[in-house]
Amino acid sequence: FDTANRDKFRPLYHHTPLYGWMNDANGLVYKDGEYHLYFQYNPYGSVWGNMHWGHSVSRDLVHWEHLPVALARDTMGHIFSGSSVVDVKNTAGYGEGTVVSFYTSASDKNGQIECMAYSRDNGRTFTKYGKNPVLTPFDGLKDFRDPKVFWYEPEQKWVMIVSADKEMRFFSSKDLKDWTYMSAFGNGYGVQPSQFECPDMVQLPVGGDENNKKWALIVNINPGCLFGGSATQYFVGDFDGTNFVCDTKPEVVKWMDWGKDHYATVCFSNTGDRVIAVPWMSNWQYANIIPTQQYRSANALPRELTMYSEGKDVCLAVNPVKELDALRKETKEIPAFTVESGKEFTVDTLFAANDGAFEMDLELAADADCSGFKLMNGRGEYVDIYLDGKNGKLVMDRVHSGIVDFGKNAIPHEKEAHDNRVKNSINYVDDFALATWAPLSKDKQHKLRIFVDKCSVEIFLDGGKVAMTNLVFPNEPYNSLSFYSRNGSTKVTACTFYKLGL
Ligand code: FRU
The missing domain is CATH 2.60.120.560 (Exo-inulinase; domain 1)
Structure with missing residues (x-):
């Protein structure tokens, strides 16, 4: 299969799939010196469909090696967006340091349900959990997807955020398998989309002050961009392990990017003090018809997120990684x-x-x-x-x-x-x-x-x-x-x- 580049618009230093279609970055995780970039992937054509998790890996966020598909579509449906963690304390029982990934299985038959898979070979190959799904919507919501999982140190527990139509729902778990509903946030806040997608939440020191940390709840909306189509907004506030409380009034809107091609932005897990985000560089209004053929869509440059305050307002600063x-x-x-x-x-x-x-x-x-x-x-x-x-x-x-x-x-x-x-x-x-x-x-x-x-x-x-x-x-x-x-x-x-x- 010849994968030499045939597109004159293929970026020189931005990540693209060798061939086929790509949307959201998925399951971003850093482990043993490698950044794993999984992504929504159609290996059968350069338009959206047949969703798999494609896989690329990098040691420096600049040079990417293309690896085989990590999670292939199965009888439960498409493999939609999600996240990965490193299970340092072996809470799930697959061994210390196992990469555990969460994704949405999406099909007409089962709707959108959250599933798990784990990898014991540094994210190369995955075994899907035999008792999937690990989470289904308690109220039968149609749009219930893009699970983001992170470790909440003060309570030694995992937190999962799922975009659930007009809100984000928060769940907790001790073993990555049993999930309990905790709270919801989003209804009435910021620009109200037809639905929220691809949430993430990170904690950062404000202006570098380790004694003053805030949480940024990042959420992608489509449509709702100031200029039409897809965009990424965020909310700054506090999280007590159960509830996210936003610092600002519901009508306040914070955009993470002011262009038109910045979507489904999520961050790497397991990067210590650094918060590194990867945006998908397109817009659902025209992503399927941009003038490339062999492949469609690139990721924008990986960006380092920090927090700064301006008066009482706390915002994210977004800079290309060093x-x-x-x-x-x-x-x-x-x-x-x-x-x-x-x-x-x-x-x-x-x-x-x-x-x-x-x-x-x-x-x-x-x-x-x-x-x-x-x-x-x-x-x-x-x-x-x-x-x-x-x-x-x-x-x-x-x-x-x-x-x-x-x-x-x-x-x-x-x-x-x-x-x-x-x-x-x-x-x-x-x-x-x-x-x-x-x-x-x-x-x-x-x-x-x-x-x-x-x-x-x-x-x-x-x-x-x-x-x-x-x-x-x-x-x-x-x-x-x-x-x-x-x-x-x-x-x-x-x-x-x-x-x-x-
Ligand atoms: C966002 C999104 C996600 C979904 C995926 C499907 O771009 O719609 O919500 O999981 O794409 O490819």
């Missing part, structure tokens, strides 16, 4: 320059042999209504990224980014998202050809880290206060830049490009 620095192959530094109002400053060639994979780190001091740049290729295609100081927004506009026309066949717009775009004067042609925006602080100084690959642009602003992940399909790599400044000047005090390669 391991990605190892991708830097060539450096190009441009000495500081000023873009005068109404003028442009261009960088004609970023790299001589640009294969479309690079990072740019910028620091700027903007005293303008709008400071930005176009990332362009030789075909007149470009991504427009700008700080709209006047309206307090960071914007990424992909209307002219390359192939966008498949967006016309996307799953129909939701009225709310459409109204939102109109209200916020978002440049908007259809569900793919649009601009996304994030709030921008009033500070005049900003730092941007931008990662470009064959089919994506990811922005991390001001130390991760904003992350923005968007797909783009340029017909040739972007290789020049044109900075501009409107109604005021922009000083670019640092401007470094790195050509990236594995």
